Amino acid sequence: MSKKYNVAIVGATGVVGKEIINILEQRNFPIQSLTLLASKRSAGQVISFNEKAVKVKVLEENSFKDIDFALFSAGSSISEKFAPIAAKSGAIAIDNTSFFRMQDDIPLIVPEVNGHAIKNHKGIIANPNCSTAQLVMALKPIHDAATIKRLVISTYQSVSGAGKDAILELENHSRYLLKGEDSEPKEFVKPIPFNVIPQIDNFVDNGYTKEEMKMINETNKILESEINITATAVRVPVFISHCESVNIQTEKELSTKKVRDILSTFPGVTVLDDPQKSTFPTARDSSGKDDVYVGRIRKDISQKNSIDCWIVADNLRKGAALNAVQIAEYMIANPSK
C-alpha cells in the first residue's frame, strides 16, 4: 500500500483554505489525517472532508506534531511565526503568503515550471502570488524556446484574491447599486461594483504597487531569469479568475503557430485560440478549472520578435490552492535521496 500523509491546513476557513480542502478531496490526495487550523474566532466550525465532519482547531505552537505537510494560507504574520515552527516539528510548510517568497534560501515553486528547485528546501516552500503563478505557466515554454527579453503586463484581477469579505462586498454592493443605492467601500479603496480600480495592495516608492512588484520579482525568481518586466495590476468586478494581457518580446523569433504548439504541449496549459469563432478564455470560463488558459496569441505588429497574448486562470486554484497541493504531490512523487 502506498504511503498516506498527515496534512494540516492553516487558515482552513478562508477562501483559499476551503479551496485546498476541495482540491485534496477532488485529487484523492493520499491523506492519513486532516488537521484544520484557524484563529480562535473561526475555531469550532465543522467542515466536511471526504464525507466526514472535521472540526476546526485553534492554531497553536504544538499543532504540527506528526504533520507531514502544513499548508499555510492565513496571512503573512501567521506564516512568519508558525511556518518555522511547523518546519522544526518535521513538517514541510507550504506557504501561500508573500512572507518567504523572495528569501534566497526558500524555493518559490510552480511544479510544472521549476519543480526541480524544491530540492533546496529547508522545511519551508513558498507558493507564488496568484498573478505570478498563471503567468509563469504560460511564459516558461516561450522562455525556453526563444528567451524572453521584456514583458509589459496589464492585469484584470478578480475580487476573490482579496478574500471572503471582498467577495461579499462585490456581491452585496452590486445588488445595492442595481437598486439605485450607494454604499461605502470597505474592502477596496474605491467602489468595486461596475468599476475598475488600478490599485492592488499598497504602493511602494517607485510608484508601482506591491502586487505589481511581486509579479515582477517572483517571475524572475521562478524562471531563473533577468527579464525586464513592467506591470499594471487592476482589480475588476469579477468574482473568480484573473486575466492578464501580456506583451512578450523574445530574443529569437517565434511564429504564432510555434507559440500555440509549445503552449499546447506544456502540462497544465490549454490554448483556447480561434478568434474567428470567438474562442478565447474569459474569467468566468476558467473559474473552477485547474488549467491556465491562453488565447489572443498574435504577432505584435509594433515590434520585431514580439507577441501579444491573453492568459487566464482560476486565482484560487492554480493561483493558490491547487499549486500548493501540487507542490506536496511533486514531493511525494520525487522523494529526495
Added chain:
Amino acid sequence: MSKKYNVAIVGATGVVGKEIINILEQRNFPIQSLTLLASKRSAGQVISFNEKAVKVKVLEENSFKDIDFALFSAGSSISEKFAPIAAKSGAIAIDNTSFFRMQDDIPLIVPEVNGHAIKNHKGIIANPNCSTAQLVMALKPIHDAATIKRLVISTYQSVSGAGKDAILELENHSRYLLKGEDSEPKEFVKPIPFNVIPQIDNFVDNGYTKEEMKMINETNKILESEINITATAVRVPVFISHCESVNIQTEKELSTKKVRDILSTFPGVTVLDDPQKSTFPTARDSSGKDDVYVGRIRKDISQKNSIDCWIVADNLRKGAALNAVQIAEYMIANPSK
C-alpha cells in the same frame, strides 16, 4: 448678437445621440433650431431640449435643408449614405462612426489635439473612436515633448460603447446572476456580468480586432505620427467610461514630474495622481465628466525612456458626444477665411 445655428442630430434616440442633446444644453451651444432624426422605428418619440419638447423625425434625404451642423451617430451605413447628402445640402457633417475616419481627404479631429486639420474638410469631419479620443488627449503633450516611439495598450472598456441594449444586458443579466439565474448573452459573444471579454468588434486577419486596429490607425492619423502601437481591447462589466493601461516609450527622457506638468497644462486633461492617498482615476469617478483623467504615472522600470500610465474618460462624452460638439464649437470659433 452672435450667430445661432441650425443643428441636426442623426441617431437622436441612441446612447450617444441623447448625450449630444445633453451636452448641447449644458454648454449653451448657440442653437437656432434643433432637428432630431432617427429611423422609422424611433421616430415620433418626444425629447426635451432646453425645456421644450422636440419630436423625433424620420431621417430622409431632404432632412438637411438649412442645417448648419449635422451630428451623425446612427451606424456606419447611415453615415455612408446620409453624411454626403448633408454635406451637399451645405451642412457640416460631423460623423461619429468609423466609416470616413481613415479616408485621406476626411479630417479626423480631436479639437485640442489637431483642430488645425479641420481646415481641410470638404463637408464631412470624422470623430474618432472612443478609445482613441481619450488616448490622444494624453499622448499629444508627451509626443510633443519627447516623441513617442512605441505604445503597448490594454483597455478596460465599458458596455455603453456597445449601445443601449448592451447597457440593459449588463444591468439585467447582473441582476439575474445575483439571484443565481443564468442568462444567454445577446449583445456580447460571452456573458458580460462579472466577467471580462477580450473581444470588441470583429477580428481581422492579423489576429487583432477592428477596435484594436482603430486605436492603432486613428492615433497615428490624429497625431500625424508613425508610432509603433500594439493594443488589446477588453470589455469589462462597467456601464460608462473606458480605462486604458498604457506603456509609452519615448525618444527623449521625461521625468514623471515633467509628464505630470505637461499633462496638467493640456486643455481637457486632469492629472489625478497621488498614489499614497490612493488618488487615481477609476471608471466610475470619470462618468459624466468632460475631462480625460490620467494617473498611475511612473517610470517603467523595465526600459529606458519609458513610462506607464492609466488614462480614463467618459466614453460617451469625450469619447463621442462631447468631442463632436467641440468640433462644431471649434469651427464656430475659427471660421475659415
